[in-house]
Amino acid sequence: MARLLVRGFTISLDGYGAGPDQSLDNPLGIGGESLHQWLVGTRTFHSMVGKEGGETGIDDQLAAQSMAGVGAWILGRNMFSPIRGPWPDETWRGWWGENPPYHSPVYVLTHYKRPSLEMEGGTLFHFVTDGIHAALEQAQGAAGAQDIRLLGGASTIRQYLRCKLINELHLAVSPIxxxxxxxxxxxxxxxxxxxxxxxxxxxxxxxxxxxxxR
Structure with missing residues (x-):
């Protein structure tokens, strides 16, 4: 059965995975972008956003490992959208543009129904309204022998932790x-x-x- 993994989830020294007051202008909350300095300069991240170059080394190796062997993803709604409450329409299509870096099925936890959304590059967003276990079951069916990456956010990871469903966590602790x-x-x-x-x-x-x- 596919493993459920947290890979490359970044927290501050005092344990925060995002700053306060998340919004469209501050998707990671105030100060949250500073958490990810280890990642954004890597060759792996540059490739994800369509840029050339980037740093190699330990951080790049771990960033590349975090993307390897993933057959499906699970996201909390905040990781897909800044919108709260019922979907006003289907205009919002995610933070990454028309070709997100997932390239496989993505299961978005939400309380509000929305049709599945097919993007460029093989990413297919499914919106799951019946809880974390249902999302995991669907992701396991899609991933096959590959792993499932639980991207976050923090509250979503906590839900899966409490149910002892996460097999492994790779946490990057940023010195801020x-x-x-x-x-x-x-x-x-x-x-x-x-x-x-x-x-x-x-x-x-x-x-x-x-x-x-264990």
Whole structure:
């Protein structure tokens, strides 16, 4: 069965996965973009956004690994859209433009129905209204022998953690303090849930931790 993985999810030193006051102008919240300095300069990220060049090294290796072997994705609604409540129409088509970097089925958790959305490059968004287990079941059917990447946000990851459904987490801890925002581990006892730190990899711009559920 396909594994459910969190890969390259970035948090601040004080544990926040996004800053406060997320909006269209600040999709990662105020200060949230500064979390991702380890990623945005890499060759892998440049390729994702259609740019040439980029840095190689540890961060790029881990960024590339985070994209490899993924057969399906699960996203919280905030990772797809800044819109809250019922969908006013189908105008909004995601943060990444017409050719998102997923290139496989993506299951978006939402309370409001919306038809599936086919994009360029093989990305197909499905909007799941009956909860995290239903999204995981559908993603497992689509992924086959490949892995499922749980992209976030923090509240979505917490839901899957509480149900002990995540097999492995790769967290990138950025050396900044946000002070407020969306805390990844609010109300979470990783030790009680059976997770342990298996690997630590420092880089010039972050420290990477791999947590595995026993």
């Amino acid at each position: 303090l946000l002070g407020r925002g969306e805390h990844l581990f609010e109300g979470i006892d990783l030790n009680a849930l059976g997770y342990q730190c298996e690997k630590v990899t420092p880089s010039p711009k972050a420290v990477h931790y791999v947590l595995v559920r």
